[in-house]
Amino acid sequence: MHDQEPSPAAPGRRLSTKEAAELLGVKPETVYAYVSRGQLSSRRVPGGRGSTFDAREVEALAGRGRREQSGSPGSGGELSVRTRLTLIEQDRYYFRGVDATELAAHHSYEEVAEWLWTGAPCPGAVFTAPKATVAVARRAVQALPEHAGPTDRLRVAAVAAAAADPLRYDLSEAAVLATARILVPTLVHALPPMGHGGGDGPLAGRLWGRLSRQDPDEALVRALDTALALLADHDLAASTLAVRVAASARAHAYAAVSAGLGVIEGPLHGAASGLAHRMLLDVLETGSAGPVVAAELRAGRRVPGLGHRLYPGEDPRARALFALLEQIPRAAPALAAARDVVATTARHTPLHANVDLALAVLTVSCRMPAAAGETIFAVSRTAGWIAHALEEYGERPLRMRPTGLYAGPRPPRPLPE
Known part of the structure; x- marks a missing residue:
């Protein structure tokens, strides 16, 4: 042998x-x-x-x-993360296996949030916050300078609400859910009011008065509620990954949400709809998308509100929101401007509208400020962040710890003089 x-x-x-x-x-x-x-x-x-x-x-x-x-469980430093929350495939997306656009069409934002958190239906869910918590958050937000942006205000409100909660370190599922149901309305009520809207009804109606000076319109408030539900989660976006890293280190729910808020200010994430909002105003003022799109391309910028790397075809969130806005006469001019942008850009690159453009149509139609879309996105996505934090609390701690690949000079080196 x-x-x-x-x-x-x-x-x-x-x-x-x-x-x-x-x-x-x-x-x-x-x-x-x-x-x-x-x-x-x-x-x-x-x-x-x-x-x-x-x-x-x-x-x-x-x-x-x-x-x-x-991405196998327990491997440490996973490049992918197992989740039971959101699936994106074939230009559609699902919350716990249910078509998310159908959920948003038939359920309020609060009901969709409860579905993400618990996987159980919760008809008529309404979130309320203790007056003392709201008062603490509101005072903190009022102390900010006038030029503070919406994410600045929301981040400060989250920190203030955390400081007012001595039980914030309880990471049991029941405690985190109780925190979530208080934190979301606290974020809304901490924002400075701009017009009518409030009370103890659905969150969209309360948020309206923080975004618009116009009287609430039932159809537009319904569109706002649908937008909140559509945006509640979207798999491992950059802000959601930050939330899971914080939760992996066993940061409490307020801190995990603060981590997400710290990421969305970039123009490539939560603030993207503001760029689309300003572009639509330019198109409406100019009367045509051609010069506006040309200016964007000449400056070397991407045309905002178009394309999404997860959807080769149309963004299902944009499709759902556009369909709702088409039934609202007040939205017709902004809708026409958005279609003009898509058609004009298609001569250069065939890109579909994404949810940022649809959100911009909503905010322009309601005469909201350009930053309103960022506020809507942040408030909405808080539901998804809490859901991901809950999942991460059930995993082993500190698993979100990738290893750096050192590419610097080899040691040993002499001490610098």
Whole structure:
């Protein structure tokens, strides 16, 4: 019988740098990066310049890498995260397996939020907050300078509400749900009022008075409520990932929401509808989308409100909101401007309208400020953030900890003079 070749992981077997790199699927210099981070041990070749590596150690590291890439539970530093909340596929999206646009068409924002949190229907759900909590949050927001943006106000309101809650560190599901039902209306009531709207009714009616000086219109308030429901969650968007990282470190629910609020101010996330809002106003003033789109392209900017990397076709959220706005006469001019933008841009790049453009049609039609879309997005997405925080609290702590791939100069280096 011929002697068998020892397996790579046989006891005592050592690998060269080249062999270790091939087994790990990386470059040789990356192998030494693993050594510098303590993930591998090396041994100098007697009389040579190279190093050798314990085969079993290399094989174990390779196995961890395969588990991390597949996103398997408990692998540590997952590149994907298992969730039971939102599925996006074939230009549609679902909340816990139910078509999200259908949910938004037949249920209020509060009912959709409860569905995301508990997976159980909750007809007639209405969120209320203690007057003392609202008063603390409102005082904190009023202390901000006039030029503070909506996300500044919401972030401060969340921190103030947290400070007023001595039980915020209770991360049990019941406690987090109680926090959620108080935090969402607190965020709304902490915003400075602009017009009529309030009371203890559905959240959309209360939010209306923080966004518009016009009297509430039943059809437009219904459109606002639908927008809130449509935007409640959207898988692992950047802000949602920040929330899950915070929850992984066992930050309380207020802090997790604050992490999400800290991310959405960028023009590529929560503030995107504000850019679309200003563009639609320019189109309405100019009378045609051509010059406005040309100016955007000439400046090297993307035309706001168009395209979405998760939807090769039409954004289902935009489709649902447009369908509702088409039934509202007051929205006709802004709708026409949006269609003009899509048609004009299609000559250059065939992109569909996304939810930011639909949200801009709503805010322009209601004569809301450009930042209103950012407020709507942040208030709405708080429901999804809480749902993701609840999921993450059920996972092992600190699992959202990727490993950095060091690319700097190799140590040891002398102390800088």
